Amino acid sequence: MATKESGPRLIDVARAAGVSIATASRALAGTPGVRPAVAETVRRHADELGYVANVHARTLAGGHSKTVGLVVHEIGDPYFSEIASGLLRLADREGLSLQICHTGRDPEAELRQVRTLVAHRVAAIVVAGSGFDDPGIEAPVRRELDRFAEGGGRVAVIGRHHLGSDAVLPPNAEGGRAIAAHLLGLGHREIVVVAGSPVLTTVADRLAGVRAAVADAGLDPDAVPFLEGPFTRDGGRECARRILAEHPTATAVLALNDDMAIGCLSVFREEGVPVPGRMSVTGFDDVAVAMDLSPALTTYHLPMAQMGEDALRLALQDPAPEPRRHEVVGRLVTRDSSAVAPATLEPLG
Amino acid sequence: MATKESGPRLIDVARAAGVSIATASRALAGTPGVRPAVAETVRRHADELGYVANVHARTLAGGHSKTVGLVVHEIGDPYFSEIASGLLRLADREGLSLQICHTGRDPEAELRQVRTLVAHRVAAIVVAGSGFDDPGIEAPVRRELDRFAEGGGRVAVIGRHHLGSDAVLPPNAEGGRAIAAHLLGLGHREIVVVAGSPVLTTVADRLAGVRAAVADAGLDPDAVPFLEGPFTRDGGRECARRILAEHPTATAVLALNDDMAIGCLSVFREEGVPVPGRMSVTGFDDVAVAMDLSPALTTYHLPMAQMGEDALRLALQDPAPEPRRHEVVGRLVTRDSSAVAPATLEPLG
DNA sequence: CTGAAAGCGCTTACAG
DNA sequence: CTGAAAGCGCTTACAG
Numbered sequence: 001m002a003t004k005e006s007g008p009r010l011i012d013v014a015r016a017a018g019v020s021i022a023t024a025s026r027a028l029a030g031t032p033g034v035r036p037a038v039a040e041t042v043r044r045h046a047d048e049l050g051y052v053a054n055v056h057a058r059t060l061a062g063g064h065s066k067t068v069g070l071v072v073h074e075i076g077d078p079y080f081s082e083i084a085s086g087l088l089r090l091a092d093r094e095g096l097s098l099q100i101c102h103t104g105r106d107p108e109a110e111l112r113q114v115r116t117l118v119a120h121r122v123a124a125i126v127v128a129g130s131g132f133d134d135p136g137i138e139a140p141v142r143r144e145l146d147r148f149a150e151g152g153g154r155v156a157v158i159g160r161h162h163l164g165s166d167a168v169l170p171p172n173a174e175g176g177r178a179i180a181a182h183l184l185g186l187g188h189r190e191i192v193v194v195a196g197s198p199v200l201t202t203v204a205d206r207l208a209g210v211r212a213a214v215a216d217a218g219l220d221p222d223a224v225p226f227l228e229g230p231f232t233r234d235g236g237r238e239c240a241r242r243i244l245a246e247h248p249t250a251t252a253v254l255a256l257n258d259d260m261a262i263g264c265l266s267v268f269r270e271e272g273v274p275v276p277g278r279m280s281v282t283g284f285d286d287v288a289v290a291m292d293l294s295p296a297l298t299t300y301h302l303p304m305a306q307m308g309e310d311a312l313r314l315a316l317q318d319p320a321p322e323p324r325r326h327e328v329v330g331r332l333v334t335r336d337s338s339a340v341a342p343a344t345l346e347p348l349g
Numbered sequence: 350m351a352t353k354e355s356g357p358r359l360i361d362v363a364r365a366a367g368v369s370i371a372t373a374s375r376a377l378a379g380t381p382g383v384r385p386a387v388a389e390t391v392r393r394h395a396d397e398l399g400y401v402a403n404v405h406a407r408t409l410a411g412g413h414s415k416t417v418g419l420v421v422h423e424i425g426d427p428y429f430s431e432i433a434s435g436l437l438r439l440a441d442r443e444g445l446s447l448q449i450c451h452t453g454r455d456p457e458a459e460l461r462q463v464r465t466l467v468a469h470r471v472a473a474i475v476v477a478g479s480g481f482d483d484p485g486i487e488a489p490v491r492r493e494l495d496r497f498a499e500g501g502g503r504v505a506v507i508g509r510h511h512l513g514s515d516a517v518l519p520p521n522a523e524g525g526r527a528i529a530a531h532l533l534g535l536g537h538r539e540i541v542v543v544a545g546s547p548v549l550t551t552v553a554d555r556l557a558g559v560r561a562a563v564a565d566a567g568l569d570p571d572a573v574p575f576l577e578g579p580f581t582r583d584g585g586r587e588c589a590r591r592i593l594a595e596h597p598t599a600t601a602v603l604a605l606n607d608d609m610a611i612g613c614l615s616v617f618r619e620e621g622v623p624v625p626g627r628m629s630v631t632g633f634d635d636v637a638v639a640m641d642l643s644p645a646l647t648t649y650h651l652p653m654a655q656m657g658e659d660a661l662r663l664a665l666q667d668p669a670p671e672p673r674r675h676e677v678v679g680r681l682v683t684r685d686s687s688a689v690a691p692a693t694l695e696p697l698g
Numbered sequence: 699c700t701g702a703a704a705g706c707g708c709t710t711a712c713a714g
Numbered sequence: 715c716t717g718a719a720a721g722c723g724c725t726t727a728c729a730g
Binding site: 355358359360370371374375378380402403404405406407408409410411412 | 722723724725726
């Protein structure tokens, strides 16, 4: 039994069924123009032999792939795993396989991963990781993707990229504005913004929204402290510690993703800083756990799974003359981690 | 530019470099036995043309694939996304691509997904979803996997399966026992167990551990109420509501994964049931957010990312005469959601 | 060190 | 409706 052979091939089922491989191929593919009885026989023999067509041979001969690629920063991150989940659900319905790559927010890794996907001749590539504000950084990836598109490949991105492709656009600026307005409306005047690097368009756009809201309120955006750290839970912890040390009069932390907000919450809990009594904390994204934190996190909701699905749907359509823009609708979700700014200030730390 | 052609082929770079495709292939593969200067020329031309070898042609001709498959129940679930993250990290280091499938805990979907992976002639398949207690349910998948292994494919599973392959085994029984002992030690006598279907080996094994601890304490395991629901956050919410209605004297909920525990916590918060004052709640897995919940969740820690890595590592080794068993080490993590059973009982709900 | 040729396992015009 | 044959783009013995 342990034949070390690569399983039955089309020719094996053809022989078993007493037909040519052409007919066998057609019968299995469901191509019309095969006598039903013959097709049936072929299928039966294929089943009996446990025949599974070799995708590589099929793709090479047929020219079209049934696999799509997804590029994320980190699949362990809920933001991306929820996007992946939605995308995978649609892929499944469409009979497509999914290849996932992660980049760790490193542009060179991204280039490598895109190359791999191109090498696999996937039908479509969805780039879900944030874009980079500097078009130069994305130029090599763009070249690769352009070539891919010229060869008939389809591309869609989530977020603002300089990639010239169909895009699903989260309302990052709008969200930043809404959250900041919310905090300002609660009387907060010493708000510290905490985020990943502004070279990421996601950060840049959310931050721009925050600044716009601050300006709208007649205040000076440049006076709002901005703390940068890894765009992760640990990054949030780092920043929270810096706030304790460097911004003793702050009354609110506006984190530009939920991960960082969660990191902040945990430090504040450890250090006994009451949230929201002494310090309000807000996030962005509304990952599944946001509502189950305590205090439940005020944040800006993005429908991640839907965004993943939408991105794949764009990538599955024929290309448009101009890149398509699919605008995502988000919403402010007010929960328990934000409240009116305290009247008198307990010192921090 | 929009030539709709499939990008440069090996023959294009061979021609450009003035060599045969055999030499070009060797130069690009780094096969020894090509004059260094020639190899260099080939590589330069490949770069200039933006050549990316067609994986399908390469796999078909070469016989070995550089892709591995991962089967999970649901990629949006942190348990699986953390496993995927660890596995992907190792895959990356090994220059392997990753194809992900999800099954939604449906054995038929699992069979379909495994078939797809086999069709892709992946080098290895890692099944990360829980096994099923009834060997019959897994029989079709096992047949498929056996055939795959006979053809030289490698298989590894996470959890107890009837799949006859290398396995990474989480200490499910041990963990169940540790958690139950912890709760019993705190004086809880009315513990409600909350979990997904015991047809899943994960549930069955954790439950067996719980029952063993109960028996060890001289109590009757059959007297411990077991509530079944979807093995998800929503399932946890469902069960919590039933506890409120049907088990008014319970003092502890022992959920067999963190997701369900999180669902319970949210219902108890909504209903004003103090945790852990009136009700202790414990989880299992220790997903990243467990420590950031409030109260921080007492749970049994499993190193998910490491498990993903270990599973892939097993799958990358040559097959052993007997299936390998890699035992995972876990540990009880006592946090704030569990405490001594209340002396006097406030009615629930 | 290099090349001509066979072959990987399919699909798809092209004839019949 | 069916089959013989070309071809997808590579790798790898086999000669030289």
